[in-house]
Amino acid sequence: MSHVGRVYYGWVVVAACFLGSFVVFGLSYSFGVFFEPILEEFGRSRGVTSVAFGVQSLMLYLGAVVIGVLVDRYGTRRMLAVGTVVLGIGLAGTSQARSLPALVLTYGVVTGLGMSVLFVVSYATVPRWFDRRQGLAGGLASAGLGMGMVVVAPAADALIVRLGWRSALLVLAACAVALLVVAIAAVRDEPAPEQVPDREFADGFQASQRVGLHERLTDVRTIARSPAFLAQFLGWLLIYTTLYVVLSHLVVHIVDLGLSRTVGATAVALIGGASVVGRVTIGHAADRVGRVSTFVVCSATMGAATITLPALDTAATLLAFAFVYGLAYGGNGALLAPLTADLFGRSNINAVFGLVSVSLGISGLVSPYVAGAGHDAIGTYSPAFVAAGLLALAGAVAIAVAGRLSA
Numbered sequence: 001m002s003h004v005g006r007v008y009y010g011w012v013v014v015a016a017c018f019l020g021s022f023v024v025f026g027l028s029y030s031f032g033v034f035f036e037p038i039l040e041e042f043g044r045s046r047g048v049t050s051v052a053f054g055v056q057s058l059m060l061y062l063g064a065v066v067i068g069v070l071v072d073r074y075g076t077r078r079m080l081a082v083g084t085v086v087l088g089i090g091l092a093g094t095s096q097a098r099s100l101p102a103l104v105l106t107y108g109v110v111t112g113l114g115m116s117v118l119f120v121v122s123y124a125t126v127p128r129w130f131d132r133r134q135g136l137a138g139g140l141a142s143a144g145l146g147m148g149m150v151v152v153a154p155a156a157d158a159l160i161v162r163l164g165w166r167s168a169l170l171v172l173a174a175c176a177v178a179l180l181v182v183a184i185a186a187v188r189d190e191p192a193p194e195q196v197p198d199r200e201f202a203d204g205f206q207a208s209q210r211v212g213l214h215e216r217l218t219d220v221r222t223i224a225r226s227p228a229f230l231a232q233f234l235g236w237l238l239i240y241t242t243l244y245v246v247l248s249h250l251v252v253h254i255v256d257l258g259l260s261r262t263v264g265a266t267a268v269a270l271i272g273g274a275s276v277v278g279r280v281t282i283g284h285a286a287d288r289v290g291r292v293s294t295f296v297v298c299s300a301t302m303g304a305a306t307i308t309l310p311a312l313d314t315a316a317t318l319l320a321f322a323f324v325y326g327l328a329y330g331g332n333g334a335l336l337a338p339l340t341a342d343l344f345g346r347s348n349i350n351a352v353f354g355l356v357s358v359s360l361g362i363s364g365l366v367s368p369y370v371a372g373a374g375h376d377a378i379g380t381y382s383p384a385f386v387a388a389g390l391l392a393l394a395g396a397v398a399i400a401v402a403g404r405l406s407a
Contacts, residue, residue: 008197009188010129010137016186017141020080020122023176024115026148027091028056029272030156030172032251033265037165039252042100050368052104053248057364059112061357064120068354069220076121076187083117084180090114091173095166118180121187124353127341128190131201134341135291139283139334146279146330149272157265220351223344229356231402232343236336237359238395239299241367241388242306243329245381246271248368253309253381254318263315270319271326278330286335291342292403295335296396301328303392310382339399343406 031053039049071079090111097103122141130137152172159168223229251264278298286294305325312318340353371384 008129009195010126010191012186013129013188014126014137014141016183017122017125018144018147019179019183020118020144020187021142022144022148022151023087023179024060024118024122024148025145026152027111027172027176028060028115029145029149029247029268030152031056032247032249032268033153033156033160033261034165034169035248035252036255036261037160038103041165042103044100048372049100050248050372052100052108054244054365054368055104055108056112056115057244057368058361059109060115060119061359061361061364063113063116064354064357064361065351066354067116067120068124068350068352071117071120071124071350072348076125076189077184079117080121080180080184080187083114083121084177084184085114087111087114087118087180088173088177091169091176095169095173119357120350120354123337124340124350125187125189127337127349132199133287134338135287135294135335136280136284138336138338139279139281139330142283142333142336143276143279143330145333146272146274146276146326150269150276153265153268153272157262220348220355223348223352224355226405228343228402228405229352231398231405232340233356233359235299235359235395235398235402236356237363238391238398239302239332240360240363240392240395242302242325242392244364244367245371245384245388246306246309246325249371249375249381249384256381257313259315259318263318267318267322270322271329274323274326275330275333278327278332279334280330282327282331283334283338286331286338291335291338292399295332295339296400296403298328298331298335299396299399300393301325302332303389303396305389306392307386307389309385309389310380343402 035049035053038052042049067079067083090106090109090113093106093110094103097106122144123138126137126141127134156168156172159171162168163171247268250267251261254264254267255261282294282298302325305321305328309321312321337349337353340356341349344352367388371381371388374384375381
């Protein structure tokens, strides 16, 4: 059938997913900007204070296991609305937290669960709409993450200076909910067969079969026990140690070097900006050269760049690191869901993607704490940066193995 002159609604879904990833990761990855004022207010160690970010990361990805199944069962729009409400409640509660345990509960648990819904919908919806251009579409959708870092981290820094961290968080929460209302209105589960452009799906588009919860869980359990899944799980866990160490501690590391917090916020924003470029350009290129091999190269680059951090002590070299790391991270992030779909298919994409994402939660929980505790003990982040980089290189090898096992 011909679709000349018609805009494929999949691109509207991509825009909705862009807004979702913009909100969830713009807020999550701006934690480094809030870190210093929270340290000053609660007077706890860096390792202990990092627990709030670690718990949020754990809930974001651990919650994705159940949420992925619920999205497959009840639909993206309904679950996205639920996630928006939970996120708003969590952020409002965080702004009123008067102790570190309260901060962990409101920011780590409640906000993390709201973010989990946004994460699953924003990443795992696109593979239902695209095949041939899945890398490009996934890159555009996940580019919201990079743009969120570009916009939210500097905005949060400016708002903290003017309003304090509590009011700054409320302003960001209101803006986030407004954007998510637009995403809810635009998102859809999957296309009708007559909507799909010619040649988008190599074997022809097939709508998802409505199956019972028990049957769906059985299928996902079978995938989870496969060697390819285990290799992918291990690979993501190791690769993303770099991301959580860098994003939770880079700003305070830069301040420790005698540079301003603004330089740190700029570095975080640059990681985000470079990741936008990487997501679109590398994601598009991966459709041609191979998504597994591209993911491996980007992951190895993230590791190698992190190993160099202890040797960098000027604003120029740190910003250069941010650009290189962000570019590689963007290419990696664009391919998270496409890689999963390539390895295990689309029929249970939300559930499988949510399950493998637990690896990111484990990394997000452990890595910031270990890096912070290491600094508390020896006064430097150097061992943590080098160790995280080496683990990421090992993770890249694991992904290569996963690709061979699923071939």
